[in-house]
Amino acid sequence: MNLQIDAIRFARRNRTILDGLTFTLVPGEVLAIVGPNGAGKSTLLQIMAGDLAPTSGEVRLDGRPMGRWQPAELARRRAVMPQAARLGFSLPAHDVVALGRLPFETMHGKLHNARAVAKALDAANVTALAARDYASLSGGEQQRVQLARAIAQLDLPQADTHTAAAPILLLDEPTASLDLAQAHGALLVARGLARPNGNAQGVAVAAVLHDLGLAYRYADRVLVLAEGRALALASPAEALTPATLAQAFGIEAALIEGHLVVKGPLAA
Numbered sequence: 001m002n003l004q005i006d007a008i009r010f011a012r013r014n015r016t017i018l019d020g021l022t023f024t025l026v027p028g029e030v031l032a033i034v035g036p037n038g039a040g041k042s043t044l045l046q047i048m049a050g051d052l053a054p055t056s057g058e059v060r061l062d063g064r065p066m067g068r069w070q071p072a073e074l075a076r077r078r079a080v081m082p083q084a085a086r087l088g089f090s091l092p093a094h095d096v097v098a099l100g101r102l103p104f105e106t107m108h109g110k111l112h113n114a115r116a117v118a119k120a121l122d123a124a125n126v127t128a129l130a131a132r133d134y135a136s137l138s139g140g141e142q143q144r145v146q147l148a149r150a151i152a153q154l155d156l157p158q159a160d161t162h163t164a165a166a167p168i169l170l171l172d173e174p175t176a177s178l179d180l181a182q183a184h185g186a187l188l189v190a191r192g193l194a195r196p197n198g199n200a201q202g203v204a205v206a207a208v209l210h211d212l213g214l215a216y217r218y219a220d221r222v223l224v225l226a227e228g229r230a231l232a233l234a235s236p237a238e239a240l241t242p243a244t245l246a247q248a249f250g251i252e253a254a255l256i257e258g259h260l261v262v263k264g265p266l267a268a
Contacts, residue, residue, distance in 0.1 A: 002026045003048060003168055003204065008057030009041055010228075016140060017043050018054070018228045027167050030187075030194050031206045032215035034238075035225035036249055039206045040139055042083065044225070045172050048206060061168070075103035078168035079153035083176065085146050087134055094130035094147045097121055102153030104245045108155075117152050123189050124148035125182075139177035147174055154193070154203060170216075171207040175214060183211065187218040194220075212253070216240055216260040224248050236260075 003025040010018040018040045025031055033041050046052035047059060050066040059066040061077060068139070069077075079100065087096070097120055101113040108116075121127045124147045129137060134145060154169060171190065175183035193203040209215045215222050215236060224232040224241035226248040232239040240260055245253045250264040 002062070003206075004058075004060040004063075005048065006058045006060065007057065008047060008054040010040070010047060010052070011055045016228055018047070021057075021230055023206045023223065023230075023233055025168070025206055026193055027204045028202050029204060029220040030190055030218055031204075032219035032222045033206060033208045033225065034210070034212060034215050034222060034240075034248075038227075039225040039248075040228040041225055042172055045170050045206065045208055048168075049078060049170050050074055051080070072103060075153070076107075076155065076168060079150040081146050081150040081169075081171045081174055083172045085142070089168075091134050093126060093132050093134050093137065093141075094121070096134050096145050096248075097130075097148045097152050100149040100154075103153065111258055118154065120148040120152035123151050123192075124187060140179065140182060143174070143177050144182065144186070147171075147189070149188070151193070167204050169203050169205045171205065173208050173210065175209065175211060183214060187214055191218055207261065212240060212245070212262060213260050 005021055005023050006023050008018060009016065021044065029147050033044060035041050043052065047054050050059065050069060053067065053221070061069060064141065094117065098117050101116060104113065121130055126141070126143045126144045126148050129141055129145065134142060137145065150169060174186050178186060190205045190207060194205050196202045196266070219236055221234060222232065222236050223230060224239055224244055231248050232244045237255070240253070242253050245251055246266055252266055254261050254263065
């Protein structure tokens with residue numbers, strides 16, 4: 001089960017946003033997508049989710065072109081956490097998370113779905129917020145609730161079932177509005193989903209991140225985008241090199257004792 005991105009290009013209003021990207025997202029890995037503003041990160045995630053069709057090239061899930069997936073079956077195979085999700089009506093946080101179970105409503109009993117929601121709330125550390133009105137939550141709290149909703153949509157196996165985990169989790173800036181501890185916690189959750197109990201055959205995770213330190217620490221591979229092109233796609237140590245970061249971001253960075261340290265913008 002994997003997601004294949006094959007020579008995709010995306011253009012809008014005669015402007016090329018993505019150009020010639022090819023890679024595969026596989027179960028058991030966390031892929032961090034980084035790059036400056038306007039590099040095409042969120043557009044790429046939308047294409048990977050099947051919410052946006054590339055201008056050319058192809059996206060295939062398990063070998064089948066994304067365009068041939070019905071929306072309902074696609075919703076059972078991949079979950080997406082967008083940058084921001086606002087509600088136009090009042091709803092408890094618990095019910096927002098439960099929205100992730102809608103694709104499976106007729107497939108599983110109420111007890112199974114209720115357990116999945118409870119586990120997702122716990123995984124995202126928002127059980128205490130379950131009864132709160134979503135609109136009353138802070139930006140960071142809403143972000144964590146949305147993470148729980150995406151986790152609930154994965155249809156992860158439970159102790160009394162043999163349900164296969166949905167393979168794809170796509171996160172667009174999952175650490176936005178989170179404090180340092182919560183940001184690390186969110187990516188620890190992603191790591192745990194990718195490698196449950198140390199097994200490297202869990203969910204395939206792709207996350208758009210702005211914090212290069214988090215990408216370096218938690219990702220298995222890093223895709224560095226700049227002007228819609230891939231500057232690097234490799235392990236964090238191989239992708240986040242001083243030369244690549246200088247080219248992509250115009251910053252001076254160094255690896256010090258295994259940690260990525262950003263020193264500041266390049267001297268003029």
